[in-house]
Amino acid sequence: MNTVMLQHNKVTLALHEVRPGTGRPLLFLHGLGESAAMMSALAVDWDGPVWALDFTGHGDSSVPAGGGYSSEILMADADIALRHIGEATVVGRGLGAYIAFLIAGARPTLVRGAVLIDGPGLAGGAIHATSNSEITSGGDRTGTTPDPWALIELSRDARPPTYTTTFARLAVSGSGLADPIAVTCKVSPPWVEAIRAEPGVMIDITLQDALDIYAGV
């Protein structure tokens, strides 16, 4: 894989070209604790180039000291990648599905369809105020394993349905697509359940069927 290193503030992001192609790019966003390399094994039929991003603290991207992760920062990671590859269709797995969904709402003219698939970190954290525990040490990182703070903080990241439905509506109103979001997930945590009911969100569809639709828009 060819790899491009991109700067997101103090973090260096690794964006990998999984395979070249002609046409609109496809961007893979991995699950919590995964990497672009793991995501790259996903088999899809797509004519354009396929790219895969390592989120902050994962894979070949750099690891910031002291944590402070949020899904919004990872959404900005995805935006950095999109600026490099241009208008794209996005496939996200687990946590990456949530990020694909957010960036579809935040950059509706750049994201030509976001496909959400099951994977680690899909559910996220609370949807309301909860009893919290404060974790004071993330532990040590071994080799190139993901940043422990990423695993801790992004698995507790709040995803209230009122917040996520707003992003679904932004995607619909800003993209010009009839159905800018495709949910293929078998499981439906509250944020997924909430957006499944929104107009412009395809449900009961496979990954490849969704990609075939987005390839034609």
Next chain:
Amino acid sequence: MTPETRSYPGAERPTRSYRHNADGVDLAVYEWGAESNPPLFLVHGGSDFAGTFDVFAPLIAAAGYRVIAWDHRGHGDSEHAPLYGWDADIRDALSVMSATTNKAAPVIAHSKGGALMMQLADSCPYRISAMVNIDGMPSKRRMPDVPDHDQSRLLADSIGSWLDFRHEAAASERKPGTLVDLAQRRGKMNPRLSVEWLEYLVTIGAQQDADGWRWKLDPTMRFGGFGPWRPEWASLRMAALTMPFLGLLGTFDEPMGWGARPRDVLPWIPSSGRLEVLEDIGHFIHIEEPERVSKLILEFLS
């Protein structure tokens, strides 16, 4: 170059200052009062720094406390971190507190610091013996005159602007100016505070470079923003607190305040606490009336 200085009546720089490594993030910590005195923690608000306590902290220390405050990550003289987050700020606080004492201690926290400490008090009640929250009791924000579709547009603009900024964040820097320029800029956010105080703050919270003064606050941090966190969550945590609790609220809304009114906050005051409403005071209650507020707090703590 010898930096310009300012003095301010009653302001005292800390008795001691040192660095603390909070899981890889280098924090600046400050203390007023004798090291042998019982510890008490002061927690500043968003976009502020510990030096904003230079008048208030000595008044508390004079009552026999070892007063400890720190610059939050990205603020004042603490390190500009790669990432910022609510839980990370709480974790940093816990790290500073644990380095000082493993016993419960009183906490006085302002604005965002108050909301942070309410979460810490809820999750680690064994750390906080008494809690004073100075206008850090957020309530649900309302935009009653803005239709839903306009709110969505405002949100879309806000997200787009933030994402655009992230592309340039690595190269961003604060705008330089004279000491007076910086004080005037801050005056727009702190309209009730005196020019003399604001100029004094510049000499603590800003640095003088060859081309002028710049606030030390990490330029990648932005005021306001968006996110999943809901202000009312802090209210739910406040109601759950069991330690003695004193909430202070001014009646004058300011740009850096939370816009909470007494009737928004009162239903959530814990049964162990009370709310004091100070008329004709803004968001920076302890800066506007340090003598009155410190007296009120010391009576509560006693």
